[in-house]
Structure formats: structure tokens, C-alpha cells
Amino acid sequence: MLRVWGVSQELLTLTVDELGVATAWESWGLGGPTVLTLKHHMRATSGFPLCLQKFHLLHGASDSRLEDASVLEAMDLQLVLVALSTDAQRQEATKELVDYAAHRGHVEVLRFLLRAGAEKDEKDPFSGFTALQVASWQGHADVVRLLLEEGASADWWDRDGWTALHCAAHRGHVEVVCLLIQNGADKDLKNSSTETALHLASERGHAKTVSLLLEAGVNKNTKDWEGMTALHKACARNRQEVVRVLLESGVDMSAQNPCNDRTALHIACELGHLEIAQSLLANGADYDAARCFVVDGNDSDEGFDFADFSSGETALHLASAGGHVEIVRLLLEAGVSKNIPNKGGETALYQACESNRLEVARLLLESGVHTDVQDGCLGWTALHVASDVGSAEITRSLLAHDVEKDMQCFIHGNTALHIACSDGQVEIARLLLEANADKDAQDSESSTALHLASSRGDSELACLLLEFRAKVDVQNEDGRTALIEASECGHAEIVRLLLAAGADEDVKCSDGRTAWMIACDQRHAEVVHLLRPPEF
Structure with missing residues (x-):
């Protein structure tokens, strides 16, 4: 102790x-x-x-x-x-007593000190606060009134650029804010983070303070160094009453953050603030802030919903990726364009699948979104993504809406079944096969799903593919069959399955070797034992 x-x-x-x-x-x-x-x-x-x-x-x-x-x-x-033995010590002690009186709200003590010659605007050497800032932070209106009557400067700032008005607005001290404004405090002065009093009050949710500042004529659309307006900050912190006050004042709802070009609606939708999104839409927020038409191969004549030019993501993209079902429903009911891709070619459905947002995916599918839009990077569709993520329920929902099961991506020519087999997603593969996906589809290297399952040694997947009568002797561009792939990797169990399914042991790959030769080269004794030597 x-x-x-x-x-x-x-x-x-x-x-x-x-x-x-x-x-x-x-x-x-x-x-x-x-x-x-x-x-x-x-x-x-x-x-x-x-x-x-x-x-x-x-x-x-x-x-x-x-x-x-x-x-x-x-x-x-x-x-x-x-x-106290020196003038410097006496001055320092007096300053501390002034700050203490301001901090505690001792008006008469402060009045005595000021009349005794105490400096009203002296700054604390550590924080840079004056007595007026201390009193404003604490909300002592009588102390603030006294200091202003004694001629204290309303706009002195501390080491972080905060004035008395910043302090009072941040803390929501309405009477102090009113006194400072009446005594000529600069309403739009910015601190070192380029935040005004309106930014601070909005972020903290002080609706009465915000209303007072707006009535005093502050610049309601000014941005801080991050490009955030007061409305952006209120939306980000889910300050519903502040948003209402700002909207009633006619704040610019379409203002974009220059760092990521997001509007207030984007912020609310991304963070799942439903009531704020409702308020913004009810007040005419434009979810189609800018449009440019499709120039790539996507089969759509809808405009891009670019209110965020850095990534092309709309409010619907952000709400979908975040799994905010009610906001997605709200946007769809408002008539948002639901099929447009972002700059990466990803639709809202694509992002819902990528983030494994089942309820959002179902809602989008029920609204009639296009299911087969390919992204601009790999050419993946929502089904490719669901297969990669391993979401059986989303895959089942997609298949129930007549999605294209065998669409191949741009880069490797993979179908959803290829991806499922590459990732070991047995349940996804079964769903695809039961939906009559092409079990023998070949990618850009002519490999089938069975090649991929055999190469990775996944006996459960290989058994599933064989159950659905996948062809066992398909050769890829190097002439390799599934048996050769399994033999090279030493997957004896796969070799047994393939041989039982009638795989041809004598098929030669492009370098003239059979599965047995390759197994010998790799010294996979068990596989060599399973395979018979070729006939010379």
C-alpha cells in the first residue's frame, strides 16, 4: 500500500x-x-x-x-x-492554483487569484491547456463566464490544437459552448487532426451541442484529415439523433471521403447501422451516386453503382459482405441496382458467398440477382466462391436457383467441381455431382476433378467421383492420367481405388513413362507392388 x-x-x-x-x-x-x-x-x-x-x-x-x-x-x-523563494516559483504555483480552481469550479477562488494578478491565459507546460480550456473541459460554465469577462482568449489552443470550444463540444457541455460562441470563439477552427467542434460533438453523440453549433452557422460539410465530415463520423459511431439533426440542417449526404470515396450511406451499410441507413434513404441519399457502363464481358446493361471509386463498391456490396440482412433488404426494397460488379468484377452475391453470408445470399437470390456473373480477375462466379469457401448451404441455395454448374474461370479453366476437389470439399463436390455437374470437365491443362483428387491423395473425394462414374483414363496435356498422378505422389489407397475401377496401367504420359515406371523412379514401394510391370 x-x-x-x-x-x-x-x-x-x-x-x-x-x-x-x-x-x-x-x-x-x-x-x-x-x-x-x-x-x-x-x-x-x-x-x-x-x-x-x-x-x-x-x-x-x-x-x-x-x-x-x-x-x-x-x-x-x-x-x-x-x-516559494523565487518569482518563477511563485508564478508557477499561481498558474497551478488557477488551473486547480478552474478544474474544480471554484469561481470565487479564481476571482481572487485573477484580481491578485494571476495570468488568465497562461498555458500548462505539459498539456498546453489554459484555465479556460480546463474549465470548458469540466463544464464549469460560471468559471468560463468569469474568464471570458476577464478577457481570456477563447481561441488559444493546446499542444494538440484543441481550443476551449473543442473541449466543450467534445464533452457535450451545451452552456459552455453557448458562452464561447457568444464571446466570439472561432466555430470552424480545426485541431491538429483537422477536426472542428462539430466533428467532435457529432462523433460523441452530443445532439444538443451539434444543434447549437449548426444554429451558430458552422461549416457543416467540412472534412478532417481523413476526409470525414461530421455526418460521416456520426454514421460511423451510430449516433442516430445526431444524424437526424444533421440531416434536418441540410448537410451534404453525397459528400465522399477522398481516401476511399465512401458516402455516409456506405458507412452505415458497411457497419450495419440500420436505423441510420433508413434515415439517409428517407432523406434522399443517392445510392447511385455515379454511374459508368459495363465495358467488359459481363452480360449486363446496368450502370456501375460507383459511390466508391477506389474499389467500385456500392452500399449493397458493403452490406452484403458484412452480412447485414436487414440493410440488404432495405436497399433492395429501395430499388438499388443489384447485379453490378465492383472494380474487381464482384457482385453483391459474389461477396456474400465469399464472406459466407448465407441469409444475405438467400435474400439476394430470392430478389432475382444474376447468379453467373464472373469476376474480373479469375473469372470466378458465386458458385466458384462458395465451393472455395466450403459453404454447403450457400452452394445448395445457388444450385436451387439454376446456377450454371460448369462455367469455367478465365485463368485455369476450373469449374466449381475442380475447386471443390482441389480444396478437399467433399460435401460441396457431392452437391455438385448430385446436381449433374460435369464430372469429367477439363481445366486449361486438361485435368479433371479426378486428377486433382488423386494428386492430393484424397481417397474420399476419389471414391465419390468414381461412385458417380467419372472417367478414370482421361489424360491431361502432359498425357498423365489420375493413376499416374496418384502413383507419382505415392498415394497407394488412391491407386487401389483406380485399379478397382478399371484404370489402364499401361497408359504412357508425354515422356513415355507409365504409372509403374514413375512409381519406381519415386521409390514408392507399396505403389510399385500394386502395379504390375509393363509388358515389353
Whole structure:
């Protein structure tokens, strides 16, 4: 336990951890709070100026004084208040007393100090706060009024560029905000993060403060360094009442963040804030903010819903990828274009499948979206993606809506069945085969699903394909059969399955070797034993 003693009594008892929590904003030493941390705590709770405080080990030697950087532990300390001997010390102590009075809301104490010559605009050397900023942060309207009457500057800023108005708006102190505005505070001044008071109040959800700032004529569409407007921030933090106030003021709903070109509607849809999305749409938010027509091979004459030019993602894309079913429903009912791809050629359905959002995928399918749009990178469709992700339920839903089962992608010519077999997705493969997917479809290298299953040694998949009577002796572009693939990799169980299905052991690949020769070269003894030597 840490104990602090005065001349005749104990002043403070707490653990070092409790001190750390109480002064989390303050300086920490190598192993925890320091003496300087304790000094700040004593100033905040008792008003003792930092420059007057000295700490000694209780019952310690005469030289037991602790330096400010000393790390505290469980100990008993003696607080000694030293006399002021220089003008600099007196000025520093007066400044701390002014800040303490402002922090605590002691109007008469502050009035006395100011009349005694205390500087009203002096900044704290650590934080850069003036007394006006301290009082504004705490919401002490009477103190703020006194300081303004005494001529304190309303627009002085701290080391982070925060003014008194920033402090009051951030904390939602309406009366203080009103006083500052009435006394000429710059309403649109930005802090070091280029945030105005409106940004701060909106993000924190202080609707009354936002309303007051708007009535005072603040720039309601200004952006911070991240390109965020007050509306963007309110939408991101789901501040519904603030959004309502901003919309009633006529804020620009179509304003885009230049970093990612997202509008307020994009933000609400991405984060799943349904009520805000409803408010934006009810107030005419444009989900078709910009349109450019398809120029690639996708069979669609719909415009691109580009309100986000960096990726081409619409509100529907974002809501679908996030699995926000009710927002997707809301957008569909509002008439959003549902089949357009983003810049990567991915539709909302594609992204729902990619993110394994079953309910969203079902909702989109029920709305009649196109199921076979291929992306612009690999040429994958929603079915390819569902097969890759391994979502049996989404695959089942796609197949129930008459999706094209055997569409091949651009790059490798894979069908959904190829992908399922490459990834070991047995349940997906069974669904595709039961839906009459082409079990012998060949990719760009002429490999079938059986080649892929045999190469990876997946006996369950190989058995499934053989159950559906997949051809066993199809040769790929290198003349290799499924048996050759399995033999080279030493997959004896696959070799047994293929031989039982009538695989031809004598087929030669393009280099003239049979499965037996390749197994010998690879020294797969069990496979060599299973295969008979070729007849010479």
C-alpha cells in the first residue's frame, strides 16, 4: 500500500495500481507510476502546486528525498510543502492554483487569484491547456463566464490544437459552448487532426451541442484529415439523433471521403447501422451516386453503382459482405441496382458467398440477382466462391436457383467441381455431382476433378467421383492420367481405388513413362507392388 503523510495526519492511502488508473493520462516510469505521477494526483485532488511538493521516505535519512522520476512501490512517504523563494516559483504555483480552481469550479477562488494578478491565459507546460480550456473541459460554465469577462482568449489552443470550444463540444457541455460562441470563439477552427467542434460533438453523440453549433452557422460539410465530415463520423459511431439533426440542417449526404470515396450511406451499410441507413434513404441519399457502363464481358446493361471509386463498391456490396440482412433488404426494397460488379468484377452475391453470408445470399437470390456473373480477375462466379469457401448451404441455395454448374474461370479453366476437389470439399463436390455437374470437365491443362483428387491423395473425394462414374483414363496435356498422378505422389489407397475401377496401367504420359515406371523412379514401394510391370 502507498501512504502519503502530512505534518500531522495521513493524507492519502491507495495502491500503486490504483494510482496508475487514476492518472492514466500522466507520465509512467520504467515499472509503474512515478513521483511526478503522484504529484499530479495530489494537485488534482488537493490543489497542491507541483512546485511546492517534495516527497521523502517517512522515517528515512535526511537525504531520503525522492526525485520526480523515481518509480513508486508500496511505501510510506512524507509530503513536505516547500516555501516559494523565487518569482518563477511563485508564478508557477499561481498558474497551478488557477488551473486547480478552474478544474474544480471554484469561481470565487479564481476571482481572487485573477484580481491578485494571476495570468488568465497562461498555458500548462505539459498539456498546453489554459484555465479556460480546463474549465470548458469540466463544464464549469460560471468559471468560463468569469474568464471570458476577464478577457481570456477563447481561441488559444493546446499542444494538440484543441481550443476551449473543442473541449466543450467534445464533452457535450451545451452552456459552455453557448458562452464561447457568444464571446466570439472561432466555430470552424480545426485541431491538429483537422477536426472542428462539430466533428467532435457529432462523433460523441452530443445532439444538443451539434444543434447549437449548426444554429451558430458552422461549416457543416467540412472534412478532417481523413476526409470525414461530421455526418460521416456520426454514421460511423451510430449516433442516430445526431444524424437526424444533421440531416434536418441540410448537410451534404453525397459528400465522399477522398481516401476511399465512401458516402455516409456506405458507412452505415458497411457497419450495419440500420436505423441510420433508413434515415439517409428517407432523406434522399443517392445510392447511385455515379454511374459508368459495363465495358467488359459481363452480360449486363446496368450502370456501375460507383459511390466508391477506389474499389467500385456500392452500399449493397458493403452490406452484403458484412452480412447485414436487414440493410440488404432495405436497399433492395429501395430499388438499388443489384447485379453490378465492383472494380474487381464482384457482385453483391459474389461477396456474400465469399464472406459466407448465407441469409444475405438467400435474400439476394430470392430478389432475382444474376447468379453467373464472373469476376474480373479469375473469372470466378458465386458458385466458384462458395465451393472455395466450403459453404454447403450457400452452394445448395445457388444450385436451387439454376446456377450454371460448369462455367469455367478465365485463368485455369476450373469449374466449381475442380475447386471443390482441389480444396478437399467433399460435401460441396457431392452437391455438385448430385446436381449433374460435369464430372469429367477439363481445366486449361486438361485435368479433371479426378486428377486433382488423386494428386492430393484424397481417397474420399476419389471414391465419390468414381461412385458417380467419372472417367478414370482421361489424360491431361502432359498425357498423365489420375493413376499416374496418384502413383507419382505415392498415394497407394488412391491407386487401389483406380485399379478397382478399371484404370489402364499401361497408359504412357508425354515422356513415355507409365504409372509403374514413375512409381519406381519415386521409390514408392507399396505403389510399385500394386502395379504390375509393363509388358515389353
